Amino acid sequence: MTGGKTKRLIVVVGPTAVGKTTMGIALAKHFKTEIISADSRQFYREMSIGTAKPDADELTVVKHHFIDSHTIEEEYSAGDFERGALCLLDSLFEKHDVVVMVGGSGLFVRAVCEGLDNLPKAPVAVRERLNGIFEQEGLESLQQKLKQVDPDYYQHADIHNPQRVIRALEVYEATGQPFSSYRVREMVERPFKIVTIGLNMERQELYDRINLRVDRMIEKGLVSEVRSLLSHRNKPALLTVGYAEIFDFIDGKITLEEAISRIKQNSRRYAKRQITWFKKHGNTVWFEPDDCEGILSFLRSGLTRP
Numbered sequence: 001m002t003g004g005k006t007k008r009l010i011v012v013v014g015p016t017a018v019g020k021t022t023m024g025i026a027l028a029k030h031f032k033t034e035i036i037s038a039d040s041r042q043f044y045r046e047m048s049i050g051t052a053k054p055d056a057d058e059l060t061v062v063k064h065h066f067i068d069s070h071t072i073e074e075e076y077s078a079g080d081f082e083r084g085a086l087c088l089l090d091s092l093f094e095k096h097d098v099v100v101m102v103g104g105s106g107l108f109v110r111a112v113c114e115g116l117d118n119l120p121k122a123p124v125a126v127r128e129r130l131n132g133i134f135e136q137e138g139l140e141s142l143q144q145k146l147k148q149v150d151p152d153y154y155q156h157a158d159i160h161n162p163q164r165v166i167r168a169l170e171v172y173e174a175t176g177q178p179f180s181s182y183r184v185r186e187m188v189e190r191p192f193k194i195v196t197i198g199l200n201m202e203r204q205e206l207y208d209r210i211n212l213r214v215d216r217m218i219e220k221g222l223v224s225e226v227r228s229l230l231s232h233r234n235k236p237a238l239l240t241v242g243y244a245e246i247f248d249f250i251d252g253k254i255t256l257e258e259a260i261s262r263i264k265q266n267s268r269r270y271a272k273r274q275i276t277w278f279k280k281h282g283n284t285v286w287f288e289p290d291d292c293e294g295i296l297s298f299l300r301s302g303l304t305r306p
Contacts, residue, residue, distance in 0.1 A: 007093045007192040010299065011038075012102045013109060013278045014199035015271035017209045019289035021054050023199060024102035026292050027299075028062040031098040036085055037066040038103025038112065041237050043081075046072045049217050049225045050242035072232050079119065082111035093192065106277040113196070114281075115188030119179075122170035130166045130173075131234040145169060150178035158273055162239040197295055198284040200275060210267045214242075218260060222246060241266045 010031075012024045028035050037043075041051040045068045053067060065088055070076050085101075089112075092099045103109055110116070134142055142165045147154045149172050158164050168179035200206075226246040229238060233247055242263050249259040278284050287295050 005097050008098050009089065009112075009190075009192050009194050010098060010100045011109060011113065011194060011196045012100065012199065013104060013106075013196060013274075013284065014289070015206060015274040016104055016267055017052070017213045017271070018199045018201060018206060020102050020104065020199055021052075021058060023197075023289060023292065023295070024100050025054075025058055025062050027197075027295070028100045030296060031096070031100070033096040033098050033100060034063040034065065034092055036088065036092075036099065036101040036112075037064055038081070038085075038101050038105055038108045039066075040078070040081075040103075040105035040108050041240065042067050043070045043076055044068075044072045044237055045070070046229060046232075047225070047237065047243075049220045049222045050246075052213060052217070072229065072235055072237060075236075077121075078107045078111040079116055081108050082116055085112045089192070104274050106274065106281060110281055113190070113194050117182045119171060119182050120175055122174035126170050126173050127166065128234065130169055131239075134162055134166065134239065135234070139165065142166065142169060150180050153178060153180040156180075158277075160269070160273070162244075163236045166236070166239070195299065196278075196284045197298075198278050198286040199289040200286055201289055206271060207268050210271060211264050214260060214264045214267060217242065217263075223249070223256070226250065241270050 010027055012020050012027065014020055024035050039051065041047050042053050043066055044051075054064060058064075059067065066081070066085070089099060101109070101112065107116075130142065139160070139162055142162070143154075143159050146157075146159065146165055146168055150168060153168055157168065171177070171179045171182065222242065223246055226243055227250060229243070230247075230250070232238060233243075238244070238247075245254075245259040245262045245266065248254050248262075249256050254262070285298060287298075
């Protein structure tokens with residue numbers, strides 16, 4: 001990264017459906033720069049409807065990175081994203097003083113902003129076995145195992161996220177050491193300034209937006225998209241809200257109406273967890289999602305802390 005003017009990474013975070021994509025594009029246009037997506041599912045070309053990717057027009061207005069960059073057949077972790085995004089930032093900061101990063105995946109945002117511990121990769125067979133337990137016995141069985149082998153991580157983790165639970169158990173089974181024992185590294189200092197903008201709104205309005213988004217996903221063909229991914233259903237990215245429920249419908253476990261209801265409910269729960277995460281991590285400054293002028297005023301003031 002070259003010297004001269006201070007480089008800034010503007011990070012736009014917040015719950016699902018709050019309007020991060022729209023705000024990110026507005027900021028990128030203002031600063032004449034590009035966007036890095038920090039959404040852990042939008043990397044995958046095969047997952048579009050259920051991940052609410054920016055549409056073709058939005059992708060044309062501002063150049064986006066890490067959208068459709070990988071296939072679902074590839075394993076792509078937060079650590080992989082950290083390395084890839086930092087390499088890209090080196091290149092982007094050669095051309096721009098400001099870069100915008102947008103995403104609601106807390107671990108992936110944290111990877112770029114703070115760095116992650118160097119967690120070992122587990123053998124594929126371990127993951128497949130844990131995925132099989134999840135499919136046959138459900139998440140609760142894995143939660144109880146995690147509580148036994150790593151009570152510390154169990155107390156602090158998002159135990160309702162199958163990816164997180166399975167990942168922690170993978171590390172334990174591959175190394176014999178609890179996942180929490182690897183999470184001890186201090187925050188890494190980055191060679192650029194980070195300003196984190198959080199978007200949030202009144203709870204019921206957000207829930208209404210989430211419900212509407214789910215209805216639109218169904219109208220656009222979410223069920224067909226999920227059917228096309230049946231052969232990959234045990235991939236971590238598909239053990240998530242919007243996909244897991246439709247798999248249950250396809251398996252005949254629930255009706256489509258029940259699946260839609262569960263997606264809405266689980267999306268609302270996920271939104272609450274996202275808000276909690278971003279209030280705990282980083283120095284996030286919060287705004288209404290339509291307050292572009294307020295955000296620009298804050299950024300122009302040169303403040304990097306609330």
